[in-house]
Amino acid sequence: MKGTAKAHTNIALIKYWGKRNDALILPTNSSLSLTLDGFYTKTTVEFRRDLSSDLFLLNDQAVSGQAYERVSRFLDLVRKLSGEENIYAEVNSRNEVPTAAGFASSASGFAALAAASTRAIGLELSDEELSILTRQGSGSACRSIYGGFVEWQMGEREDGLDSRAVQVAPEDYWDVRVAAVELSSTMKKVSSREGMKRTVDTSPFYSGWLEAIPNDLMQLKAAIKEKDFEKLGAIAEANCLKMHATTLGANPPFTYWHDTTVRVMHAIQEMRSKGIPVFFTIDAGPNVKALYLPEHEEVVKSMLENIPGVTSVTLSRTGKGISYL
């Protein structure tokens, strides 16, 4: 009863920002991401009759506390689905998501856990069923089941059975690149969970965010179809700014940006004014991701590395979906 799977992380170009159901992780808006080749998690799950509770090892270190609880609660869902309610698992995860790149590992982590654990317990799930299950571990993780450009369709149902990701274009469709820019002070003070909740509950800008989504999604999908990079970048950057604007209107107000975050944003926009098509997007933290095309890789990398306060720049290509090992 053993399974091993590998999943890549993803970066949202249209952000998931807000839940309509916390327990099932049902979002208030659809989102669209790019799966990234450079960052992944490899997980082995073994269900064993001799265990009286789950074990979770991350990079060979036993994990306890909140992170352990999230994994064990997710395994409860897998146990329930399989009908094997009284069997525990040893979970071994290896994160190839350098902390320096400033990515949350929850997307690749929960996608790999879902794939490996369902395989180990003998469930045969379709990618769609796997995405629905993965979503309940971490929202953004449901997009990592697929490679390339991926849309998480929010769905309408109360039970969440129509809230899952679908592939918009595969990983070899278009060679768009991403540079993960890490800044020297990366302390994350407000988690994505807490940040979403506070903006949904208190920000007067939140309704504006929701109103903007259908058009942003439509435009982004058109840009992907036309392979129009300037259009893709402009929509992604503007969508990111709208998401971050909602946090400034929250009560109490907050922002994920540091001074260096803003410096990197300005440097990217300045580069653009000189004719290099490069755009930024930012998740629930201070680090910046730059989007660019292969022919501009060198100039973009050296520009980013020379910004004071930037500690590392990690490059990535588009990545594939779940694989079983």
Ligand code: PMV
């Ligand atoms: O799925 P979570 O809880 O890691 O939240 C992700 C939220 C953002 O990264 C800000 C946006 C997104 O769509 O990934």
